[in-house]
Amino acid sequence: QKEVEQNSGPLSVPEGAIASLNCTYSDRGSQSFFWYRQYSGKSPELIMFIYSNGDKEDGRFTAQLNKASQYVSLLIRDSQPSDSATYLCAVNGRYSTLTFGKGTMLLVSP
């Protein structure tokens, strides 16, 4: 069983819509959860992290964490074509080393 699961997509949304990206993880001991964005041909960059159950908002981005369900999500409001990228969910594990999911490709159409 993979430790971090994501739907590979692509997830297609029109410009201005809300994009919802989901992630589940298997290690109940995980404490920190991260969303990275990776543009095609580029390296990943951190956009949000969350430690506590509930919601965390940063601009157009909201991360949601439910530890009981082992579920993390990222909402992107007012999606823009520039948001088109692959979104990687990452979870801290042994020695605080991040384990990444395979990513969900998001396509935002004008």
Added chain:
Amino acid sequence: EAGVVQSPRYKIIEKKQPVAFWCNPISGHNTLYWYLQNLGQGPELLIRYENEEAVDDSQLPKDRFSAERLKGVDSTLKIQPAELGDSAVYLCASSAQHRGQTNTGELFFGEGSRLTVL
């Protein structure tokens, strides 16, 4: 501030040949990671260093892969001999976190080294 620097950006080699990748982390970052990323997949950890110590190398195929981080700064990842299945992007990342420390998880990645094995 300079970011994580990797070289070479691209490398094409014949199978069974050796190859080496170099990484210079962000100044002051004690933790360095080598990840492998295949097309359509997320990064997979190969090895993590804290200073000179390899604290997690459980996913490093030690029969053909080796890594070192002399003096706790630059690092080199070597593959010898390379196989067709090694074609991938090798990402180096650094952070200022320590083992067991609650962290932001902000890894700073280099541009990656794309390896093609023919």
